[in-house]
Amino acid sequence: MVKTYDEALAFIHGRDRFKKKPTLDRMREFMHILGDPQEKLDMIHVAGTNGKGSTVAYLRDLFMAEGQTVGTFTSPFITRFNERISTDGQPIPDDDLLAMVNQIQPVVAQLDQELGAEGPTEFEIDTALMFCYFASHSVDIVIVEVGLGGLYDSTNIITPAVSVITTIGMDHMKILGDTIPKIATQKAGIIKQGVPVVCGRLTPDALAVMDETATRQHTDVRALGRNFTVKNRPEDGWGERFDYHWGDRRWRHLEIDLLGEYQIDNAATALTAFTTYHQLRHLPMRLVDIREGLRHTAWPGRFERLNAEPLIAIDGAHNEPAMLELAHLLRQHFKQHDIYIVLAVLADKQYEKMVQTLLTVPNVHIVVTQFQGPGKRSAATPQALEDAVASHKRITMAPDWPSALKEVLSSISADDLVLLTGSLYFISEVRHYFKDTDE
Structure with missing residues (x-):
């Protein structure tokens, strides 16, 4: 019982x-x-x-x-x-x-x-x-x-x-x-x-x-x-x-x-x-x-707004097909904005392709980081994510996502977009944090 x-x-x-x-x-x-x-x-x-x-x-x-x-x-x-x-x-x-x-x-x-x-x-x-x-x-x-x-x-x-x-x-x-x-x-x-x-x-x-x-x-x-x-x-x-x-x-x-x-x-x-x-x-x-x-219809974690000014959103894109869709969305809706992406991905995903796809959007800057994976599944290290691309011009690394977010928020202007993405487990952690601080 x-x-x-x-x-x-x-x-x-x-x-x-x-x-x-x-x-x-x-x-x-x-x-x-x-x-x-x-x-x-x-x-x-x-x-x-x-x-x-x-x-x-x-x-x-x-x-x-x-x-x-x-x-x-x-x-x-x-x-x-x-x-x-x-x-x-x-x-x-x-x-x-x-x-x-x-x-x-x-x-x-x-x-x-x-x-x-x-x-x-x-x-x-x-x-x-x-x-x-x-x-x-x-x-x-x-x-x-x-x-x-x-x-x-x-x-x-x-x-x-x-x-x-x-x-x-x-x-x-x-x-x-x-x-x-x-x-x-x-x-x-x-x-x-x-x-x-x-x-x-x-x-x-x-x-x-x-x-x-x-x-x-x-x-x-x-x-x-x-x-x-x-x-x-x-x-x-x-x-x-x-x-x-x-x-x-x-x-x-x-x-x-x-x-x-x-x-x-x-x-x-x-x-x-x-x-x-x-x-x-x-x-x-x-x-x-x-x-x-x-x-x-609302669906938590699918390009969900957590904050209006500056615009902070989360998206559960966690594989290459979803990243292609996300890149298309960013080109269509946010071409006038600088886009700062905090990215964390599970180690068993095609993270090399995911990073490369996001960098095809010219106004994207990426901070690669990691989070506590669920159970025995681990997140890809920031180093592995950075190594996924030849040129590192628009990529920086942070040891964990709160410090990545802090770093981004200290450098953006009011009409930029901050997006946290790469894993549903990751954005669940982020969403928890935002909702707890709201209450």
């Missing part, structure tokens, strides 16, 4: 993160003993390299704008573990999390006894907690984000109403494969028999994998750029504006508060999944609710 919230977290985080052999059998047995709570839920399943979290947030707010109660399952968390299991954006209360841990702990013990070293992983336990929680608390729909990959992800025991694949890029290559088609095959693993698939902006070779998988599963793919389209309507000020077109739907001047052209893609992908769901369930939709839902 677990008695406190801290003990509950220790139980969850004390589990292995991965097993040598990927399988869904253990997860299916786990859920079966718990009475298959996932069978009681209406769900949308979201996979992809980047953009999953934002797409989940848009979907949540679109459903909430029409009065639905929405469960979300996301990872990683930014400030507290509870955020991963949220209802209408509110994290699971500590007492409920404790109760859920006590409900599943005996089953975990039983599986450990049966399977020895092959007992449930940390993420399987997170997923089980989520299914049990939403099955016992009335929600209208649950938006489930894949943890890693798709095919063997512990969330992949579900049959959702709609499957969504946001983007495919090079990340987690040791686990998912070292080519776009290999990674796409892992993500396409969430495509189920007869369940419609919505895809974001995919490369032709990635989209071909989705189409082939969907054909085998007797369903169809709605893809951004092919079946539905967006037109960016850039304006001054924060946020993005765009037109959306799919079939006979032509919705003009939709607004989002998140910055970056890729956020238009994420919003349009979410909107297509939302519309597909309404078609399947024969539910009416109102454009006024859609406008409201999109306009209200």
